[in-house]
Amino acid sequence: MDEPRSFWRKYVFSVDHKMIGIQYIVLAILMALVAGGLALMIRAQLAWPNTGMFKPEAYLSYVTMHGTLMVFFVISPAISGLANFLLPLQVGTRDMAYPVLNMLSFWTIVPGALLMIASFFMPGGAASAGWTAYPPLSAVESVNPGSGWGQTLWLLGMALFIVSFTMGGLNFLTTILNMRAKGLSMMRLPLTVWGFLVSTVLGLLAFPPLTAAAIMLLFDRHGNTSFFLTDMVVNDQLMALGNGTPLLFQHMFWFLGHPEVYVIVLPCVCMMFDIIPAFTRRPVFGYRPSVYSLLVVGFLSMIVWGHHMFVTGMNPWVGKYFSVATVIITAPFSVLGVNLLASLWRAKLRPGVPMLWCLAVVSAIGFGGLGGLFLGTMTSDIYFHETYFVVGHFHLMIGTVTLLSIFAAIYYWYPKMFGRMLNEKLGRWHFWLTALPMMSIFILMHMQGLGGMVRRTFDTSVYAYNETNAALTIPITILATALFVGQFLFLFNAIRSVRHGEEAGRNPWQATTLEWETESPAPHGNFGETLPTVHRWAYDYSVEDGDRDYVSQAAEGRA
Amino acid sequence: MTVSITLDRHRRTLFAAIMATVAMLFVAFAAAYLERRAMPQEWVRIPVPRLAWLNLLVLAAASAAVEAYRRKGTAARRLTALGVAGLFVVLQVVVWMQCRAAGAGLASSAHASFFFILSGLHALHLLGGMAALLWRDGPRPLIAAYWHFLGFVWIGLLSMMTFA
Incomplete structure (x- = not known):
């Protein structure tokens, strides 16, 4: 492997x-600024609804694009970036199985992101049918101006994202399965690698159904078919759109949509298992149960999608099934959460910024998981559906848990990326300015949801009962602003x-x-002349080895 | 030597993963078809031309020709496989023309839309297989596996669209 010399190649x-990993993370940060800015615009409108700052349709497009960008162009690329950076290092090899495919994967998501941003400047504005793109909102222009050019670019951007994700995923899978260092059996893998593996498999299996739905939606939009469209009255005029049904789209969307949650949450939770022991100086609790639970969660996540659709008028028995299956998934997921807690139980913590983030992640999992029980149970979901309870809940799980763990990971692995530490003091300030507002914002949203405040609404003050909920709206907006501003500390750092x-x-x-076996930053080709050989599992802490209390996976000697 | 073995292993893993992804795409379409059919909205089916079923024999012949090419990678066998596959595509176009002649179009009914889109995707899938055959020293076992997979998918889809 020749080291590239020119600026372009390097x-x-x-x-x-x-380098690809770092590029992904930089892309995620840039898109986070856009998506975060959109969040602030949403919050401004909610806090001061009567100033006429934004038009209602513009507001809906901010909500849509905030969700889309955060899920697919912030959290996903940040995780892809970490996976790219870590996988070959942690499995002890020189690069991915297909390096060129890997480069293509990054340079496919970039135009996807640009298309998404470009859609704001299209006639009719950006897509505004929600990140779920439900038809007819995403298909009929007279219903929703954003469903013209904006939605078209949205679909193209998503297509590029899916292609990019698939190329990346194929690489991750091949690398993990085939390129592990000598002695590194599957049951010796760090849990981080397990997380990436399960997440990749889930993604590869769950994205095709969304692709199918998108193809059908394209035909509905441009080919006159009516898979999802049905005759309806718009502005007192009958539109003959055929006799399809939007419910079909919802099933297909959520068949991806639910596993997608786990695609981004599981690797985040798993990274915690590798960061925490470096600060507790003890092995993680329950390695094998965690691996098995991870596999069970992955499987179950593919058969519970209907809990997003309890109020669609589905047969109550079907709803009951989805409800029970959803509550069952709590069991293996709790094993992961409890193992994290047990890993911390009575530990003497070493101070360190990554540890702070880990602690916050564990509590976010707890809070978020608790709210999930109410939404997974059909009877209570019928009340909570379409309220801020849902908004608070999913932001805790796929917003807070993921973002906080991504920060934990960046603070932890930054030295391996650049050979230098992040500033500790700034890191602490950044932590408190992120974790506190984030947790408060979304817990307060649960409160508003309990009060019945409906989501996706331009001006909630039109409903008189929202007066009591309104008291919390401005505080949430202020917290959100603090959260956004706090991120500049991180950028500076x-x-x-x-x-x-x-x-x-x-x-x-x-x-x-293994990544700690090599220099920081890791050189081209990762490890010197010879690749490391692995002699033990990934968590040999609390042992006596000379003046050290840990044994590296690659160290010879004691098995 | 070791290098080529690893490459082969990578290719197998990559191939299996791609096939799983493609399989999920078709499974999703099949699920959508069956679900749409079970919904209360009107379900008008169009007659599936008999030629579509006869064409299945051509597809089986193509699979057999690819299998022969896998066993012995001669140019003649490769070109035979390509020729038979080409015949399938031509006949598939005739099937579409017959549908059109019978008054069925992409948007005539949900069943018609599924029929045109799924047969179209299958045709694309098959063109992918033909592209692999154009590759002179391609990995023959994987190309053959691709072709057999493709045949089974089409038997399943065509049966579903004719009988279900």
């Missing part, structure tokens, strides 16, 4: 997994530390996994 069209951070050395956290 930083732009790089095939080195580490991340940029400054590339040159001015404290030198990290190979293994600043005294951790056991």
Whole structure:
């Protein structure tokens, strides 16, 4: 493997997994600024509904694009970035199985992101049918102006995202299955790698149904078919659209939509299992049960999608099934949560910024999971559906849990990326300015939801009963602003530390996994002349080995 | 030597993963078909031309020709397989023309839409297989597996659209 010398080959069209990983993370950060800005516009409208700042249809497009960008162009690429950076290092190999495919994967998501942003400047504005793109909102222009060009670009952007995700996923899968270092059996893999593996398999199986739905939607929009469209009256005029049914789309969308939650949550939770032991100096609790639970959660996540559709008039017996299946998924997921808690139980924590984030993640899992029980149960969901309870809940799970763990991971692995530490003091400020507002915002939204405040509504003050809920709206907006501003501390820290951070050395956290065996930043080809050989599992902490209390996976000697 | 073995292993994994993804795409369409059919909305079916079923024999012949090519990678066998596959595509176009002649179009009914879109996707799937055959020193076992997979998918879809 020759090391590339030119700027273009090294930083732009790089095939080195580490550079591609960093590129993905940079893309995620840039898109987070856009999506976060949209969130602030949404919050401004909600807090001061009568100023006429935005038009109602513009508001709906901000909601739609905030969701779409956050899920597919912020959280997903951030996780892809971490996976790209970590997988070859943690399995002890020199690069991904298909480096060129890997580069293509990144350069496919970039135009996808650009199309999404371009859609704001189209006639009719950006897509505004929600991140779920339900027809007829996503198909009939007279119903929703955003369903013209905006929706078309949205569909194209999503298509590019799916292609990019698939290329990346095929690479992750092949690399994990075929390129593990000598001695690294599946049951010796760090849980981070397990998380990426399960998430990749889920994604590869769940995205095709969305692709199918998108193809059918395209035909409905441009080919006159009526899979999802049905005759309806718009502005007192009968529109003959055929005799399809939007319910079909909802089933197909949520068949992806629900597993997608786990595609982004599972790797995040799993990364915690690798960060926490470096600070508790003990093995994680229950490695094998965690692996098995992970597999069960992955499987179950594909057969519970109907709990997003309890109020569609489905047969109550079908609803009952989805309800029970959803509550069952709590069991294996709780095993993961409880194992995280048990890993912390009576531990003497070493101080460190990554640890702070981990603690916040564990509590977000707890809060978020609790709310999930109410939404998974059909009877209570009928009340909570379409309220801010739902908004609060999913933001805790796929917003807070993921974002906080991504930050934990960035603070933890930054030294391996750039050879320098992030500034500790700024890191603490950033942590408190992120975790506190985030948790408060979404817990307060649960309160508003309990009060019956409906979501996706331009001006909630038109409903008199919302007066009591309104008291919380401005505080939430203020917290959201603080959250957004706090992120600039991180940006400053991340940029400054590339040159001015404290030198990290190979293994600043005294951790056991393979990435810490090599220099920081890891050189081209990752490991020197020979690849490491693995002699034990990934969590050999609390042992006596000379003056150390841990044994690296690659160290010879004691098995 | 070791390098080529690893490459082969990567290819197998990659191939299996791609096939699983493609299978899920068709499973999703089949599920959508069956679900739409079970819904209370009107379900008008169009007659599936008999030629579509006869064409299944051509597809089976193509699969057999690819299998022969897998066993012995001669140019003649490769071109035979390509020829038979081409015949399937031509006959598939005739099937579509027959449908049109009988008054059925893409948007005539949900069944018609499914029929045109699924047979169209299958044709694309098949063109992918033909592209693989154009590759002179391609991995023959994988190409053959692709063709057999493709045949089974089509038997399933065609039966569903004719009988269900």
